[in-house]
Amino acid sequence: MPVRATKRGAERTPLDRDCDVLICGASFAGLAVARQLAGSGRDVLIVDRYEVGEKQTSACAAPTEWLDRLGLRGAIQQTFSRLVVHTPKGTSTWPLPWSFSTFDYRTLCALLFEQTDATFDTAKVDGRSGFTVHTDRGDIRSPLIVDALGWRRVLGAGANVQPPEAFLSRGLEVHPDGSGEDLELWLDPSYVRAGYSWSFPADTELRVGVGSFEPRDHVKEPTLRLAQDVDVPAVRFQGNWIPHKLRKAVDDGIFFAGDSAGHCLPVTAEGIRTALYFGIAAGQEIRAVLDGAQSREQALMRYGAFSDSHAWKFLWLKRVQNLVSRVNPTPLMPVAIRAMSNERLLRWAFDHYLEIAPPPPANAARSARATASHELAPMRAL
Numbered sequence: 001m002p003v004r005a006t007k008r009g010a011e012r013t014p015l016d017r018d019c020d021v022l023i024c025g026a027s028f029a030g031l032a033v034a035r036q037l038a039g040s041g042r043d044v045l046i047v048d049r050y051e052v053g054e055k056q057t058s059a060c061a062a063p064t065e066w067l068d069r070l071g072l073r074g075a076i077q078q079t080f081s082r083l084v085v086h087t088p089k090g091t092s093t094w095p096l097p098w099s100f101s102t103f104d105y106r107t108l109c110a111l112l113f114e115q116t117d118a119t120f121d122t123a124k125v126d127g128r129s130g131f132t133v134h135t136d137r138g139d140i141r142s143p144l145i146v147d148a149l150g151w152r153r154v155l156g157a158g159a160n161v162q163p164p165e166a167f168l169s170r171g172l173e174v175h176p177d178g179s180g181e182d183l184e185l186w187l188d189p190s191y192v193r194a195g196y197s198w199s200f201p202a203d204t205e206l207r208v209g210v211g212s213f214e215p216r217d218h219v220k221e222p223t224l225r226l227a228q229d230v231d232v233p234a235v236r237f238q239g240n241w242i243p244h245k246l247r248k249a250v251d252d253g254i255f256f257a258g259d260s261a262g263h264c265l266p267v268t269a270e271g272i273r274t275a276l277y278f279g280i281a282a283g284q285e286i287r288a289v290l291d292g293a294q295s296r297e298q299a300l301m302r303y304g305a306f307s308d309s310h311a312w313k314f315l316w317l318k319r320v321q322n323l324v325s326r327v328n329p330t331p332l333m334p335v336a337i338r339a340m341s342n343e344r345l346l347r348w349a350f351d352h353y354l355e356i357a358p359p360p361p362a363n364a365a366r367s368a369r370a371t372a373s374h375e376l377a378p379m380r381a382l
């Protein structure tokens with residue numbers, strides 16, 4: 001039986017308070033915002049319904065350089081410099097111009113949290129009236145509120161996002177004990193018509209799953225089948241909805257970062273790097289408010305514009321996603337796969353892809369505790 005770390009019973013005291021910044025969600029986006037506020041001398045509160053790092057939200061693979069630059073190397077489990085792609089017609093190996101690493105979620109969140117000086121408390125966020133956030137433990141008031149709560153966008157002005165009507169993909173994976181040498185993908189319509197399947201080794205565990213761009217297509221049966229095909233037991237399930245359309249990053253005075261703002265990339269469903277990237281950007285703008293360098297309204301405007309400036313890149317990836325959904329079951333797919341075996345084309349594609357959310361400067365980890373100002377500089381020049 002897994003031990004639940006979240007406070008229960010008598011430990012669950014009322015939480016009714018004010019704070020300078022309230023960050024709702026203690027995963028990639030929320031913790032990235034908080035690290036930019038370290039050293040501000042202000043009362044920064046993070047709330048999440050689970051303890052920090054308690055409940056893994058992904059297969060946890062990200063570009064190694066991103067993890068390095070944020071001082072998160074200690075969480076890395078395995079590093080891969082090639083991608084093995086299986087199709088019904090055969091297997092190709094793509095050398096990666098930059099490597100990906102799998103990491104331990106709990107360790108990564110702990111390392112990120114160490115870079116903050118925020119207070120953390122467990123509470124389930126239910127909604128918001130103006131600048132008061134309602135939780136199952138009471139109301140929290142703050143002039144600066146961040147929704148980093150994931151795809152549901154709990155603090156949005158309208159109703160929460162609901163599948164299957166919303167622009168959402170869905171993913172499900174199992175985490176059996178096991179080991180492997182390669183990051184493996186299956187572009188195989190026998191598992192999923194519009195989407196892909198994967199097996200990511202992480203030290204003594206494999207993360208084996210299926211993602212569908214079509215929210216109405218079920219992923220449990222193909223996940224079970226893939227697990228059987230790669231000869232691992234289907235145990236320890238982890239799954240969720242994944243946004244594949246950019247949403248407004250500011251709304252009604254609230255900052256949204258990560259999946260709540262639709263920052264997960266279409267086609268690849270890579271959302272960790274972008275949650276960190278936009279979380280840092282939101283944190284920089286909020287930090288400037290705390291330092292007296294700009295007003296809340298200016299921060300909202302600048303962060304909203306920054307997120308919007310990426311819209312065309314997200315749109316292009318969405319077009320590729322639509323194309324993949326169409327070519328997957330046709331003879332065009334092997335042609336596309338063969339084209340990607342061309343090293344120059346592969347490098348061009350991967351470099352452009354990384355540029356959508358490039359890693360922060362090399363000394364970002366050190367600077368985060370002392371001052372965020374050097375990271376602020378490039379963005380504030382917008």
Ligand SMILES: Cc1cc2nc3c(=O)[nH]c(=O)nc-3n(C[C@H](O)[C@H](O)[C@H](O)COP(=O)(O)OP(=O)(O)OC[C@H]3O[C@@H](n4cnc5c(N)ncnc54)[C@H](O)[C@@H]3O)c2cc1C
Pocket residue numbers: 024025026027028029030047048049050055057058059060061062123124125126148149150151154170171172173209238239240241242257258259260264269270271272273275
């Ligand atoms: C099966 C699967 C595998 C994936 N694999 C990868 C991968 O390998 N690499 C990659 O880059 N992306 C991957 N993704 C996408 C990635 O997980 C997300 O894009 C990423 O987690 C977004 O980060 P976030 O911080 O915005 O939100 P999340 O990581 O979803 O965090 C949201 C936080 O808010 C908390 N929360 C939610 N609602 C409430 C509430 N009402 N009250 C209080 N707290 C609440 C949650 O507990 C959680 O801590 C995967 C997604 C799925 C579903």
